[in-house]
Amino acid sequence: xxxxxxxxxxxxxxxxxxxxxxxxxxxxxxxxxxxxxxxxxxxxxxxxxxxxxxxxxxxxxxxxxxxxxxxxxxxxxxxxxxxxxxxxxxxxxxxxxxxxxxxxxxxxxxxxxxxxxxxxxxxxxxxxxxxxxxxxxxxxxxxxxx
Numbered sequence: 001x002x003x004x005x006x007x008x009x010x011x012x013x014x015x016x017x018x019x020x021x022x023x024x025x026x027x028x029x030x031x032x033x034x035x036x037x038x039x040x041x042x043x044x045x046x047x048x049x050x051x052x053x054x055x056x057x058x059x060x061x062x063x064x065x066x067x068x069x070x071x072x073x074x075x076x077x078x079x080x081x082x083x084x085x086x087x088x089x090x091x092x093x094x095x096x097x098x099x100x101x102x103x104x105x106x107x108x109x110x111x112x113x114x115x116x117x118x119x120x121x122x123x124x125x126x127x128x129x130x131x132x133x134x135x136x137x138x139x140x141x142x143x144x145x146x
């Protein structure tokens with residue numbers, strides 16, 4: 001379950017004929033849910049400023065609601081400062097690509113984020129991904145094997 005602020009940017013949905021492509025120009029999390037029984041993905045744009053992630057019973061309203069093993073009421077914060085996105089674990093269990101994070105850490109395109117023991121997200125930063133793609137060498141045609 002998640003909640004989006006009323007200021008969430010528009011999402012583009014494109015039917016490719018073989019699937020549904022959803023995208024936004026904003027940095028965002030793709031929620032992969034909290035286990036095998038999760039049947040949907042959710043795209044969560046990270047607006048400028050702070051995004052609070054935690055449980056529904058938190059004393060302060062959370063922007064993204066998550067639940068599961070090891071999830072604290074006010075679990076972590078994500079700051080978006082002009083497109084620089086940083087995760088602050090707030091002393092709780094957070095991992096990036098399988099490595100536990102204990103201090104505020106910048107997020108980069110493609111990171112796998114695990115909150116608690118089993119709530120997974122992928123971090124996407126479209127602008128950063130575009131810059132990374134532009135630095136790759138041009139694709140060359142595959143030559144036949146001799």
